[in-house]
Amino acid sequence: MAGNEIEKLVKQIAKLPSLGTRSARRIVLHLLKKKETSLLPLIEALNEVATNIQTCEICGNFDTVSPCSVCSSTTRDSKILCVVQDVADLWAMERVSQFKGKYHVLGGVLSALEGVVPEDLNIEPLLKRIASEGVQEVVLALPATVDGQITAHYLSSRLKDFNVKITTLAQGIPMGAELDYMDEGTLQLALNSRKAL
Numbered sequence: 467m468a469g470n471e472i473e474k475l476v477k478q479i480a481k482l483p484s485l486g487t488r489s490a491r492r493i494v495l496h497l498l499k500k501k502e503t504s505l506l507p508l509i510e511a512l513n514e515v516a517t518n519i520q521t522c523e524i525c526g527n528f529d530t531v532s533p534c535s536v537c538s539s540t541t542r543d544s545k546i547l548c549v550v551q552d553v554a555d556l557w558a559m560e561r562v563s564q565f566k567g568k569y570h571v572l573g574g575v576l577s578a579l580e581g582v583v584p585e586d587l588n589i590e591p592l593l594k595r596i597a598s599e600g601v602q603e604v605v606l607a608l609p610a611t612v613d614g615q616i617t618a619h620y621l622s623s624r625l626k627d628f629n630v631k632i633t634t635l636a637q638g639i640p641m642g643a644e645l646d647y648m649d650e651g652t653l654q655l656a657l658n659s660r661k662a663l
Contacts, residue, residue: 526571
């Protein structure tokens with residue numbers, strides 16, 4: 467049987483997304499077996515993150531500086547602002563390396579079931595940025611869920627008084643996918659978003 471310290475570590479790791487107790491035990495066992503090459507470097511990396519990472523005061527991204535490297539970049543187009551649900555979505559957009567504008571992290575989406583209302587999200591800072599930074603286009607890169615779409619519609623209504631172009635990411639059937647593997651919601655969205663060739 468594992469000692470209290472090991473059980474405490476297992477419980478902490480099991481709290482991470484997509485991990486249960488069994489997976490956490492395997493991870494802890496691996497870390498203990500590879501103490502020099504896995505455990506100690508992990509501890510060092512966690513300490514560095516805990517000490518140095520902060521939330522960007524402008525967009526909500528995580529970085530070692532605030533404003534973050536994206537917000538302070540002079541090569542980015544500050545006239546295009548991509549609104550995302552969370553930092554994970556910002557990072558996903560950055561992995562693609564196609565978007566050259568700046569970002570705004572909402573910190574969630576509106577949800578009647580979870581009790582998330584507009585005041586719970588970073589909407590007012592978004593409106594202030596649009597007004598003060600000369601933004602010309604707002605890209606709503608929100609999830610293709612009911613809550614994501616409700617949030618997009620809400621933001622569109624709030625932005626109608628601003629002189630900005632409002633766009634959303636194209637949604638539907640991914641490249642190379644076969645129709646019989648698609649769920650009904652994806653097919654419906656693809657059909658409703660069809661464009662002329």
